[in-house]
Amino acid sequence: EAGVTQFPSHSVIEKGQTVTLRCDPISGHDNLYWYRRVMGKEIKFLLHFVKESKQDESGMPNNRFLAERTGGTYSTLKVQPAELEDSGVYFCASSQDRHEKLFFGSGTQLSVL
Amino acid sequence: SQQGEEDPQALSIQEGENATMNCSYKTSINNLQWYRQNSGRGLVHLILIRSNEREKHSGRLRVTLDTSKKSSSLLITASRAADTASYFCATDRTSGTYKYIFGTGTRLKVLA
Numbered sequence: 639e640a641g642v643t644q645f646p647s648h649s650v651i652e653k654g655q656t657v658t659l660r661c662d663p664i665s666g667h668d669n670l671y672w673y674r675r676v677m678g679k680e681i682k683f684l685l686h687f688v689k690e691s692k693q694d695e696s697g698m699p700n701n702r703f704l705a706e707r708t709g710g711t712y713s714t715l716k717v718q719p720a721e722l723e724d725s726g727v728y729f730c731a732s733s734q735d736r737h738e739k740l741f742f743g744s745g746t747q748l749s750v751l
Numbered sequence: 752s753q754q755g756e757e758d759p760q761a762l763s764i765q766e767g768e769n770a771t772m773n774c775s776y777k778t779s780i781n782n783l784q785w786y787r788q789n790s791g792r793g794l795v796h797l798i799l800i801r802s803n804e805r806e807k808h809s810g811r812l813r814v815t816l817d818t819s820k821k822s823s824s825l826l827i828t829a830s831r832a833a834d835t836a837s838y839f840c841a842t843d844r845t846s847g848t849y850k851y852i853f854g855t856g857t858r859l860k861v862l863a
Contacts, residue, residue: 729794739796739799745792
């Protein structure tokens, strides 16, 4: 069974540019989460999808971030325009049921210069 | 604000020794989980303990949960160099919207 996959693994962009991160959850997992970790700090929650619906997007930093999950399968997280403070590792995770363990992807290392 | 906070922030031990990490949280939870992150990789689930459980074992891992103190500990016995990683606790709160809250993690280094 394939795990959670994220693409790209690394992205280096300049301030003001746009970047789109993709996450493919484990097949059949309705719950999909995005998290971000800035160097040395906590792993911070960004948002939670159940199928294609956003259940909680309270962690999204601002309106420069847009997440979608069309059809309830893969998800994208777009940052437009990117700022220096957006740098960090973006993790995607999925789970079959709420209150159960999360399966994480390897993350996307985003560097905004 | 953070729900889970791990301590110590960093821990260095010799191979064969035991490693203990602690996690404190602020609000009532349904369960608490521990994850490991090896450098440059995603998080891997280690163990889940529910709020009505006090202790759980998995191989060389032992997790305790004290809901009265809002704290948990992760014990790795007979550590190996391969246990070198960052360890995070994540809490599933009973109130508010559903999401797991992670802390800053404990960086464990096991010296061969």
